[in-house]
Amino acid sequence: MKAYWYDNTPGDQREPHDSGRAVSEDKLASLGVLYHNCPSVEGVDAIAKERGYKNRDTICVSPQSMGDVYEDKVKMFFAEHLHEDEEIRYILDGEGYFDVRGEEDEWIRIELAKDDLIILPAGIYHRFTTNEQNYIKAMRLFQDEPKWTPLNRGAEVDLNPHRKNYVEATLKRSAAVN
Numbered sequence: 001m002k003a004y005w006y007d008n009t010p011g012d013q014r015e016p017h018d019s020g021r022a023v024s025e026d027k028l029a030s031l032g033v034l035y036h037n038c039p040s041v042e043g044v045d046a047i048a049k050e051r052g053y054k055n056r057d058t059i060c061v062s063p064q065s066m067g068d069v070y071e072d073k074v075k076m077f078f079a080e081h082l083h084e085d086e087e088i089r090y091i092l093d094g095e096g097y098f099d100v101r102g103e104e105d106e107w108i109r110i111e112l113a114k115d116d117l118i119i120l121p122a123g124i125y126h127r128f129t130t131n132e133q134n135y136i137k138a139m140r141l142f143q144d145e146p147k148w149t150p151l152n153r154g155a156e157v158d159l160n161p162h163r164k165n166y167v168e169a170t171l172k173r174s175a176a177v178n
């Protein structure tokens, strides 16, 4: 895992966009984004049990596995959104980037590879993209039914109770201490 401020320059979303300014694991944790390295699935099972996850599936995001819909899927994942549930992603193979918003709405890019596990809190605005290798295989863990419901950013979603709770409980506290 490597995290850094996104450089905001134009160019393909799959390029690194590394500003050269690193972001620490502590900084991510202050935003409610938790990272673990899990060399074996037992570590994943322990985290899932502790946090009450009941379901999981595996997704492969690549032109080989998705065919004609690959580019549309990548565009969809890259639209800024939130979820009403916490989400865990465990990388089984390949690489990709999760971008999350900091306190001042700046993007932080989190580069993930095999054995990396990330927990994103409910209500955080984020997006995902493959990198230039166009290949990632990940385990998706769900607290309840295995559904992936993105709520794309907009005035209405800003007022979503899960968003408001995240802003009050996590984002404002993070801004106060950082």
Ligand SMILES: CSCCC(=O)/C(O)=C/O
Binding pocket: 059, 061, 077, 087, 089, 096, 126, 127, 128, 136, 137, 138, 140, 148
């Ligand atoms: C590598 S997992 C596919 C993307 C995804 O599950 C997600 O939640 C994007 O926001």
Ligand SMILES: [Fe+2]
Binding pocket: 081, 082, 083, 126, 127, 150
């Ligand atoms: Fe998401």
